[in-house]
Amino acid sequence: MRKKVILITGAVGEIGQALIQSLAESDANDLLTLDLQPLPADLQHLSTHIQGDILDKNLLTRLVTEYEFDTVFHLAALLSARGEFAPELAHRVNVEGTLGLLQLAAEQSQRRGDPVRFIFPSSIAVYGLPDLETKARDYFVREWDWNHPTTMYGCNKLYCEQLGAYYSRHYQQLAAASPVMLDFRSIRFPGLISAFTTPTGGTSDYGPEMLHAAAQDNPYACFVREDSVIPFMAMPDAVMALLKLAQAPRERLTRTVYNITSFSLTAAEIRDLVAQAFPNAIISFEADGKRQRIIDSWPAGLIDKAAHRDWGWEPAYGAERAFNEYLIPNIMKRYRDV
Numbered sequence: 001m002r003k004k005v006i007l008i009t010g011a012v013g014e015i016g017q018a019l020i021q022s023l024a025e026s027d028a029n030d031l032l033t034l035d036l037q038p039l040p041a042d043l044q045h046l047s048t049h050i051q052g053d054i055l056d057k058n059l060l061t062r063l064v065t066e067y068e069f070d071t072v073f074h075l076a077a078l079l080s081a082r083g084e085f086a087p088e089l090a091h092r093v094n095v096e097g098t099l100g101l102l103q104l105a106a107e108q109s110q111r112r113g114d115p116v117r118f119i120f121p122s123s124i125a126v127y128g129l130p131d132l133e134t135k136a137r138d139y140f141v142r143e144w145d146w147n148h149p150t151t152m153y154g155c156n157k158l159y160c161e162q163l164g165a166y167y168s169r170h171y172q173q174l175a176a177a178s179p180v181m182l183d184f185r186s187i188r189f190p191g192l193i194s195a196f197t198t199p200t201g202g203t204s205d206y207g208p209e210m211l212h213a214a215a216q217d218n219p220y221a222c223f224v225r226e227d228s229v230i231p232f233m234a235m236p237d238a239v240m241a242l243l244k245l246a247q248a249p250r251e252r253l254t255r256t257v258y259n260i261t262s263f264s265l266t267a268a269e270i271r272d273l274v275a276q277a278f279p280n281a282i283i284s285f286e287a288d289g290k291r292q293r294i295i296d297s298w299p300a301g302l303i304d305k306a307a308h309r310d311w312g313w314e315p316a317y318g319a320e321r322a323f324n325e326y327l328i329p330n331i332m333k334r335y336r337d338v
């Protein structure tokens, strides 16, 4: 008999590491994690880890013969800045990787006669506001506003949201028998900030980088202007949202893709919060035109009413609490203990 597991791809990324810890604390199914990298030593006892590539079809076929996926958290992706340096690779990983997993989850749903839950993190990168005047006017955007991404990553995420909806509603629609569809659910995340890991390859990275640099007494040159504003979220809220959406009763969900947000901050406001905790922090602003354009095209805020209404989304951390109770104490401890 195949073993029932929760599959997490991209498990060594920031969200993956935090998610493994949360899932391991609950009495959820066993975890099967997949990533190009090995799991950090402190997580290794929490899951069966496969070091491999989601683009490796033979590997996926082998996994299906051994395991039954109940839920898939498909986190593997190249983020927005890295994707601009390697757009075709980003397309392969972000789109072809997702397509392969959707197919696999669709087949598993049919085979077991029960929908596999496929949880997909999307991003504010799917938005593309044309200029700062429009960004100021349409400060808070709804899911269907300004879906005109300016990065390969944003295009990939927007398309994969659509692919997920297709696989959960229309896949094999002309085939004779009506198949059991997979159950696709997606969240559009703002910039995420973790106390325990640092991001790589994103454009919202200046937020966490400022904080982690200050905690290590390193000077930091922020690559966007002081007035740049996008929404952010503390990592525990991001993980809580993924788990809450995964557990929500299907009949309560009116959308496949949900905005969620916690707080919007300008880069200067992040600097001020960091400086309150680390008064000796040396933070300068040296805007890089190209990355600035990406941040300027992302919304300042998100409307997340549907997530509140359908599955009870409520962030635990506003800006003050995120910094004072989660980020600063844990980051201080982390670098003091190094």
Ligand code: AKB
Pocket: 079, 080, 081, 122, 123, 124, 125, 153, 189, 190, 191, 192, 201, 202, 203, 204, 205
């Ligand atoms: C990035 O900057 O690419 C990510 C994101 C907002 O999706 N952090």
